[in-house]
Amino acid sequence: MKLIIKDLHANVGDVEIIKGLDLQINTGEMHAIMGPNGTGKSTLAQIIMGNPQYEVTSGSITLNDEDLLSMSVDERSRKGIFLAMQYPNEISGITNADFIKSAMEVRLGKDEHISLFKFFREMDGAVKDLKMNANLPHRYVNEGFSGGEKKRNEILQMKLLKPNFAILDEIDSGLDIDALKIVGENVNNMRGPEFAALVITHYQRLLDYIDVDFVHIMIDGRIARSGGKELITKIDNEGYDWLKEELKIEEEVPTRRNIALGTCGIKEAK
Ligand code: ADP
Ligand code: MG
Numbered sequence: 001m002k003l004i005i006k007d008l009h010a011n012v013g014d015v016e017i018i019k020g021l022d023l024q025i026n027t028g029e030m031h032a033i034m035g036p037n038g039t040g041k042s043t044l045a046q047i048i049m050g051n052p053q054y055e056v057t058s059g060s061i062t063l064n065d066e067d068l069l070s071m072s073v074d075e076r077s078r079k080g081i082f083l084a085m086q087y088p089n090e091i092s093g094i095t096n097a098d099f100i101k102s103a104m105e106v107r108l109g110k111d112e113h114i115s116l117f118k119f120f121r122e123m124d125g126a127v128k129d130l131k132m133n134a135n136l137p138h139r140y141v142n143e144g145f146s147g148g149e150k151k152r153n154e155i156l157q158m159k160l161l162k163p164n165f166a167i168l169d170e171i172d173s174g175l176d177i178d179a180l181k182i183v184g185e186n187v188n189n190m191r192g193p194e195f196a197a198l199v200i201t202h203y204q205r206l207l208d209y210i211d212v213d214f215v216h217i218m219i220d221g222r223i224a225r226s227g228g229k230e231l232i233t234k235i236d237n238e239g240y241d242w243l244k245e246e247l248k249i250e251e252e253v254p255t256r257r258n259i260a261l262g263t264c265g266i267k268e269a270k
Pocket of ligand 1: 017
């Protein structure tokens with residue numbers, strides 16, 4: 001399967017946040033998006049999943065040549081897209097187990113169900129893999145969970161739902177070093193021909209545990225640079241300033257040319 005984003009522009013209110021973003025993700029690949037705060041990483045994740053707060057003004061997102069942007073959130077989910085949120089919601093009155101089981105069952109045919117035995121065997125296995133507290137499946141979704149437990153809970157859902165495209169938005173924030181390792185390894189174990197991940201992260205540490213094939217740096221609503229793992233080390237050592245500098249230079253080239261075409265007389269007169 002392939003997810004293709006072409007020249008995407010999107011607004012929040014009147015403000016343009018995504019400013020011409022291109023990205024292609026195929027199943028079988030692991031991608032990371034890194035970038036400074038406020039560059040639109042979460043906005044991109046929300047748009048792929050279909051949050052109506054964000055208005056796509058131009059460009060396209062397709063999933064196997066189908067228009068993703070015209071699909072409901074529910075349809076996107078059933079097509080295999082999954083978002084682990086930066087700030088997971090609490091859902092009072094619904095247990096974690098019921099929540100995940102219903103989400104699994106809507107992926108089956110009408111009137112098909114998962115046997116409770118099979119479900120709990122799988123859920124208990126995933127809970128153990130993530131070294132989560134055994135009572136978490138029976139508590140209300142995220143209610144009273146610590147920050148780290150909420151993040152693990154997103155990964156628990158991913159393990160059980162087995163999406164084709166998982167977008168993980170700063171799944172590492174709020175995790176201590178042990179939890180980071182557990183979460184990272186569990187994500188890495190999902191690797192396979194039918195799975196792709198888009199791992200959004202602010203720091204390189206999570207990527208010590210997730211073997212990514214592509215690294216993209218997002219700055220100011222665009223993918224400013226794509227490469228391999230060498231970019232992680234570079235960002236770790238040097239931050240993002242070098243790229244901002246480079247981009248300024250690149251941005252100035254057309255501006256200079258415009259000035260040269262239109263106003264060389266003025267420049268000479270100075
Ligand atoms: P990142 O995840 O890269 O830190 P975000 O996508 O969260 O960045 O935010 C990008 C910009 O869009 C920020 O300036 C943020 O304040 C703004 N923004 C994002 N979502 C909203 C929203 N729902 N309402 C208002 N502004 C928003
Ligand atoms: Mg964010």
